[in-house]
Amino acid sequence: MQKNFYETIENRRSIYAISNESPVTKERINEIIAHAVKYSPSAFNSQSSKVAVLYGENHTKLWKLVKDTLRKIVPADSFAQTESKIDSFAAGYGTVLYFDDTSITNGLCEKFPLYKENFPVWAQQSNGMLQFAVWNLFEQEGLGATLQHYNPLIDEQVKTEWNLPDSWKLIGQMPFGKPTAAPDAKEFVPLNERMLVF
Numbered sequence: 001m002q003k004n005f006y007e008t009i010e011n012r013r014s015i016y017a018i019s020n021e022s023p024v025t026k027e028r029i030n031e032i033i034a035h036a037v038k039y040s041p042s043a044f045n046s047q048s049s050k051v052a053v054l055y056g057e058n059h060t061k062l063w064k065l066v067k068d069t070l071r072k073i074v075p076a077d078s079f080a081q082t083e084s085k086i087d088s089f090a091a092g093y094g095t096v097l098y099f100d101d102t103s104i105t106n107g108l109c110e111k112f113p114l115y116k117e118n119f120p121v122w123a124q125q126s127n128g129m130l131q132f133a134v135w136n137l138f139e140q141e142g143l144g145a146t147l148q149h150y151n152p153l154i155d156e157q158v159k160t161e162w163n164l165p166d167s168w169k170l171i172g173q174m175p176f177g178k179p180t181a182a183p184d185a186k187e188f189v190p191l192n193e194r195m196l197v198f
Contacts, residue, residue, distance in 0.1 A: 003139075003140055005136075008136050008139050008140050009136060011139055012135055012136050012138075012139040013144075013183040013186065014145075014146040014147070014183060015144025015145060015146060015179045015183055016088055016146055016183075017088070017144070017179060017180040017181035018088070018091060018092040018093070018144045018145075018175065018176065018177030018178060018179060018180060019091060019092070019093070019177050019178045019180050020091060020092060020093050020177055021093060021177065021178040022093045022094075022143060022177065022178055023141065023142035023143065023178055024141045024142065024143070026055060026094075028141065029053070029094070029141070029143070030053065032134070032137040032138075032141065033051060033053060033096060033134055033137075035137070036130055036133040036134045036137060037049065037050075037051055037130065039133075040126065040129050040130040040133050041126065041129060042122075042123075042126040043108075043118075043119065043122035043123070043125075043126060044108060044112075044122075046104050046105065046108055046119075046122075046123070046126070047104070048100050048101045048102075048104035048105050048123050048126065049098065049099070049100060049101075049123075049126050049127045049130045050098075050099040050100070050101050050168055051096055051097060051098055051099065051130075052096075052097040052099070052162060052164065053094060053095075053096050053097075054094055054095045054096075054097065054162075055093070055094045056094075058162070059090070059092065059093070059094050059095050059175075060090055061161065062095055062097075062158070062161075062173070063086055063087075063089050063090035063095075063175075064090070065154055065157055065158070065161065066086055066089075066150050066153075066154055067082075067083060067086045067087075067090075069150070069153050069154055069157070070082055070086070070150075070153070071083075073153075089146070089148065089173075089175035090175075091177070092175040092176055092177030093143075093176060093177035093178065094175070094176055094177070095173055095174060095175045095176070096134060096173070096174040096176065097158065097170065097172075097173055097174075098127055098130065098131055098170070098171040098172045098173075098174065099127075099164070099168040099169055099170055099171060100123045100124070100126075100127055100168070100169045100171055101165070101167050101168055101169075102167045102168070102169050103165075103167035104167075105119050105120060105123045106119075124171070127171045127172075131147060131171075131172060131174065134174065135147070135174070138176055142178070142179075143176050143177065143178065143179075144176065144177060144178065144179035145174050145175065145176035146174065146175060147172050147173075147174050148172065148173040148174070148175065149171075149172050149173070150173060151169075151170040151171065151172070151173075152170070154170070155169070155170045158170060
């Protein structure tokens with residue numbers, strides 16, 4: 001049964017325990033990501049948000065790249081915890097990489113200098129809305145996901161490995177798969193501390 005939007009945003013959580021299975025086909029996953037990419041809003045209709053979706057060997061390769069990168073900078077005596085976390089992402093079905101095409105964002109800065117300080121902020125906001133849309137669509141389809149940020153440590157390697165445009169700035173990584181455990185209970189700050197009505 002399809003969840004309503006209230007239920008979807010309530011149930012969308014960071015799901016760390018995922019498997020390399022999916023309750024829906026790869027084609028369906030690509031379809032919902034494409035829908036979110038097409039219809040997520042952007043300032044000046046810039047459409048600067050880009051994604052790369054990794055499956056199979058490409059998904060595994062990404063998380064090996066992350067692990068190898070962190071192994072060089074995380075102290076050896078505390079690497080086991082880092083390795084375990086990365087392995088949990090690698091255990092998933094796939095990963096969505098989110099980017100901002102800086103050639104578009106920087107072009108708008110030049111075209112509209114009055115707003116030049118705002119366009120990078122607006123680009124991040126647009127990307128966040130895209131991430132939220134995909135994450136909620138994943139929840140509706142029975143997929144679990146988290147949002148990770150190993151950028152900028154892996155940026156150049158990712159662009160080289162997948163032959164991506166140099167103007168694509170990596171914003172986040174979203175490993176996903178079939179949930180294998182429920183998330184922990186979530187605590188909420190009282191709404192009257194976060195929402196004012198006048």
